[in-house]
Amino acid sequence: xxxxxxxxxxxxxxxxxxxxxxxxxxxxxxxxxxxxxxxxxxxxxxxxxxxxxxxxxxxxxxxxxxxxxxxxxxxx
Amino acid sequence: xxxxxxxxxxxxxxxxxxxxxxxxxxxxxxxxxxxxxxxxxxxxxxxxxxxxxxxxxxxxxxxxxxxxxxxxxxxxxxxxxxxxxxxxxxxxxxxxxxxxxxxxxxxxxxxxxxxxxxxxxxxxxxxxxxxxxxxxxxxxxxxxxxxxxxxxxxxxxxxxxxxxxxxxxxxxxxxxxxxxxxxxxxxxxxxxxxxxxxxxxxxxxxxxxxxxxxxxxxxxxxxxxxxxxxxxxxxxxxxxxxxxxxxxxxxxxxxxxxxxxxxxxxxxxxxxxxxxxxxxxxxxxxxxxxxxxxxxxxxxxxxxxxxxxxxxxxxxxxxxxxxxxxxxxxxxxxxxxxxxxxxxxxxxxxxxxxxxxxxxxxxxxxxxxxxxxxxxxxxxxxxxxxxxxxxxxxxxxxxxxxxxxxxxx
Numbered sequence: 001x002x003x004x005x006x007x008x009x010x011x012x013x014x015x016x017x018x019x020x021x022x023x024x025x026x027x028x029x030x031x032x033x034x035x036x037x038x039x040x041x042x043x044x045x046x047x048x049x050x051x052x053x054x055x056x057x058x059x060x061x062x063x064x065x066x067x068x069x070x071x072x073x074x075x076x
Numbered sequence: 077x078x079x080x081x082x083x084x085x086x087x088x089x090x091x092x093x094x095x096x097x098x099x100x101x102x103x104x105x106x107x108x109x110x111x112x113x114x115x116x117x118x119x120x121x122x123x124x125x126x127x128x129x130x131x132x133x134x135x136x137x138x139x140x141x142x143x144x145x146x147x148x149x150x151x152x153x154x155x156x157x158x159x160x161x162x163x164x165x166x167x168x169x170x171x172x173x174x175x176x177x178x179x180x181x182x183x184x185x186x187x188x189x190x191x192x193x194x195x196x197x198x199x200x201x202x203x204x205x206x207x208x209x210x211x212x213x214x215x216x217x218x219x220x221x222x223x224x225x226x227x228x229x230x231x232x233x234x235x236x237x238x239x240x241x242x243x244x245x246x247x248x249x250x251x252x253x254x255x256x257x258x259x260x261x262x263x264x265x266x267x268x269x270x271x272x273x274x275x276x277x278x279x280x281x282x283x284x285x286x287x288x289x290x291x292x293x294x295x296x297x298x299x300x301x302x303x304x305x306x307x308x309x310x311x312x313x314x315x316x317x318x319x320x321x322x323x324x325x326x327x328x329x330x331x332x333x334x335x336x337x338x339x340x341x342x343x344x345x346x347x348x349x350x351x352x353x354x355x356x357x358x359x360x361x362x363x364x365x366x367x368x369x370x371x372x373x374x375x376x377x378x379x380x381x382x383x384x385x386x387x388x389x390x391x392x393x394x395x396x397x398x399x400x401x402x403x404x405x406x407x408x409x410x411x412x413x414x415x416x417x418x419x420x421x422x423x424x425x426x427x428x429x430x431x432x433x434x435x436x437x438x439x440x441x442x443x444x445x446x447x448x449x450x451x452x453x454x455x456x457x458x459x460x461x462x463x464x465x466x467x468x469x470x471x472x473x474x475x476x477x478x479x480x481x482x483x484x485x
Contacts, residue, residue, distance in 0.1 A: 011221065011223050012221050012223075012249060012353075013220070013221040013223075016221075016353075016356070016357070016360075019357075019360050019364075020360060022364070023360050023363045023364050023367065026364070026367045026368065026371070027363065027367050031371075033371065033372075033375050036368065036371045037368075040364065040367075040368040043364045044361075044364065047357060047360065047361045047364065050353075050357050051357060053249045054249065054350055054353055054354060054357065056248055056249050058248060059240065059243055059244040059248045059250070059252060060251050060252065061240065061252040061253075061254065062251070062252065062253045062254070063231070063253070063254045063255075063256060064226075064253050064254070064255045064274055064275060064278060064279060065255070065256060067274070067278065069253070069278070069279075072231075072252075072254050074236075074237070074240075075231065075232050
């Protein structure tokens with residue numbers, strides 16, 4: 001199994017896909033208790049991370065003009 | 077066609093006004109050239125009374141044509157002309173009998189020149205289509221969960237506002253980069269092309285939205301530009317167009333990987349709905365929870381089952397068992413012993429009493445004596461006695477010696 005990556009590096013897609021894989025794996029495979037607990041903890045961390053991303057309220061908007069990236073301020 | 081009434085003698089047969097007018101009307105209405113036609117001219121005497129109908133005159137240098145448009149057709153018109161404007165009108169010619177006036181009954185009005193533009197649109201569309209630019213096989217799927225979205229639109233228009241509101245509501249975790257650009261006029265096409273290029277090169281978004289609010293065919297003309305169409309087709313990131321209103325189709329729409337009817341719809345097509353994501357996440361989290369609980373409870377059951385089996389075989393267990401058996405046996409033994417003792421006691425007591433009454437000592441107490449020779453032989457008969465025999469006499473409380481004086485008899 002590949003080394004799990006640090007959470008904040010993951011996109012929502014990556015995190016959710018990994019969570020799905022863990023859930024399916026836990027449901028179907030026979031594992032030692034220790035393995036199962038490790039997977040469970042990783043799954044929980046992923047679920048929390050995804051939830052945090054979803055509940056973020058602010059939309060980050062930037063502007064690209066003449067090669068420069070700046071924060072976008074909407075016109076009054 | 078009405079009949080010439082037959083009148084007697086000299087006055088020539090004459091029409092009634094009604095009949096003649098009706099004849100002229102029929103004449104006009106039966107001419108195919110006068111039905112379903114377009115006329116162009118300048119507007120004058122425009123009026124829109126309370127009835128909702130439109131009345132105006134179309135004129136050019138040397139002639140004028142009265143026009144009317146009924147209310148239900150007017151309601152479908154987005155564009156309404158003003159005096160002095162050059163327009164094109166579609167409709168049919170007929171005659172308004174009451175006023176004796178031929179008129180154009182209009183069902184569509186558009187600014188002059190739109191017809192020409194539309195032809196140009198059709199020609200370009202055909203040419204690019206023949207090249208395969210609009211081929212469905214070229215269209216790329218839109219990524220499900222974009223991390224970055226690029227937007228090509230005016231920074232001040234309603235389109236951007238609508239898009240940002242939609243993204244904020246649906247999927248605020250996405251990063252948005254706007255490449256601001258004019259969206260009409262001659263300078264628009266090269267700017268749109270540059271905006272698409274810059275977003276691809278600098279930002280590498282997962283999807284780009286190209287958007288503009290509603291307008292006439294002239295307003296939207298930049299999105300019918302060949303350069304824009306090619307830039308959209310060549311974009312590394314898939315492009316969703318949201319230009320104009322639902323019914324507007326531009327060349328850009330055909331070139332795009334996906335066409336949305338409006339800018340808001342474009343933002344919706346680019347993103348998942350946060351509510352759906354929440355539901356999926358809750359589902360996975362629930363399954364995770366339940367599964368680990370099942371694993372744990374399984375383990376617990378196995379453990380306790382093992383424990384049970386272990387205990388049954390352990391030395392401690394054996395001792396306990398033996399002890400218990402021991403106790404049990406002891407108890408039974410006790411009972412048995414008690415029981416037999418009781419039995420014996422009862423018997424002894426009975427015998428005792430019987431024995432007591434038969435005891436020789438009790439007989440001696442009544443005056444009888446036991447005579448016996450010195451060798452212990454008890455005398456029962458005179459024949460056992462000889463004169464001078466030594467005898468022992470036992471009475472109830474002791475014994476003494478005696479000599480027989482004669483042989484008895």
